[in-house]
Amino acid sequence: xxxxxADHASSTQNHxxxxxxxxxxxxxxxxxxxxxxxxxxxxxxxxxxAMPSHAIVLCIIYPVLxxxxxxxxxxxxxxxxxxxxxxxxxxxxxxxxxxLYELSRRRERGESPSVWDATSVLRSPSFGTMLGLGVLLxxxxxxxxxxxxxxxxxxxxxxxxxxxxxxxxxVLTTREGFWLIAIGCGVGFLFALVALCISMIAxxxxxxxxxxxxxxxxxxxxxxxxxxxxxxxxxxxxxxxxVLGSLPAFVGLAVVLPLLGHATWHLxxxxxEPAPRxxxxxxxxxxxxxxxxxxxxxxxxxxxxxx
Numbered sequence: 001x002x003x004x005x006a007d008h009a010s011s012t013q014n015h016x017x018x019x020x021x022x023x024x025x026x027x028x029x030x031x032x033x034x035x036x037x038x039x040x041x042x043x044x045x046x047x048x049x050a051m052p053s054h055a056i057v058l059c060i061i062y063p064v065l066x067x068x069x070x071x072x073x074x075x076x077x078x079x080x081x082x083x084x085x086x087x088x089x090x091x092x093x094x095x096x097x098x099x100l101y102e103l104s105r106r107r108e109r110g111e112s113p114s115v116w117d118a119t120s121v122l123r124s125p126s127f128g129t130m131l132g133l134g135v136l137l138x139x140x141x142x143x144x145x146x147x148x149x150x151x152x153x154x155x156x157x158x159x160x161x162x163x164x165x166x167x168x169x170x171v172l173t174t175r176e177g178f179w180l181i182a183i184g185c186g187v188g189f190l191f192a193l194v195a196l197c198i199s200m201i202a203x204x205x206x207x208x209x210x211x212x213x214x215x216x217x218x219x220x221x222x223x224x225x226x227x228x229x230x231x232x233x234x235x236x237x238x239x240x241x242x243v244l245g246s247l248p249a250f251v252g253l254a255v256v257l258p259l260l261g262h263a264t265w266h267l268x269x270x271x272x273e274p275a276p277r278x279x280x281x282x283x284x285x286x287x288x289x290x291x292x293x294x295x296x297x298x299x300x301x302x303x304x305x306x307x
Contacts, residue, residue, distance in 0.1 A: 026215070027205065028273040029223045032230040036270045037237065044263025047104050048255070052115055080156075080167070084148035084184070086246050090192050090238060091141045093257065094199040095134035100261030101204050108269075126210040130203055133213050137195055144191045148184060155180045196235050197224045204268035209275050223271045234267070 099118025245256030
């Protein structure tokens with residue numbers, strides 16, 4: 001008995017807090033109100049103005065949009081997909097905002113984080129599970145784009161739009177265009193609803209409490225089931241802000257996406273009761289001297305440990 005206690009104490013001392021097992025009890029979810037949404041947005045705006053998180057969006061989102069717009073200029077066949085691609089940001093946005101959650105988490109603890117602190121999520125023990133849910137959302141995004149392309153082909157056929165005015169004329173002034181808008185928005189709403197229900201607070205939960213993918217999605221579904229009206233309001237807010245941010249040549253997304261990312265973290269804090277104990281991110285590994293003779297073995301951590 002004494003030996004087992006000693007062994008347990010020794011193992012606890014040899015493991016940093018990052019490796020301690022997490023509590024298996026399901027998080028308790030709270031009932032939300034419209035005031036909670038306002039407070040989450042207010043705190044998200046405070047985080048945005050206090051931290052230069054828009055740089056992350058400018059470095060990641062703008063190149064993607066630039067490629068899409070350049071492709072539209074070189075080949076008009078991609079024009080029907082520009083709106084589905086822009087709307088699809090709502091599907092993968094929760095995963096793309098991982099760094100923003102980390103910045104809000106650090107500022108919540110009284111720290112003064114920099115943009116580079118957002119990359120610390122890559123060292124999180126739960127990054128693999130977050131990546132798994134991100135792949136699921138990316139799959140939804142790909143299926144949504146394929147569905148949008150199929151709807152367009154079923155409506156207008158395979159003939160590409162000759163010019164941008166020709167494309168807009170087809171969509172906005174013809175009966176087929178009205179059907180395209182109605183059916184496309186309806187199908188897109190279903191995809192957005194699925195993404196919202198499974199990821200509303202899933203990523204912040206995995207970052208904060210290292211929950212598994214299934215537990216995170218189930219907790220998010222519990223929050224949605226307990227707060228259907230507030231969830232619908234949140235989804236409407238996200239959709240309206242994304243549309244407003246996309247209208248001026250996507251420039252507004254540099255403000256809208258960080259705002260929504262920070263606000264999502266604070267919405268998670270109001271939707272889920274705090275964990276019994278907080279997790280401290282492990283420090284980055286120390287960098288020792290490297291020699292040319294050690295390449296490529298020095299790239300692998302187990303080789304460095306043996307040395």
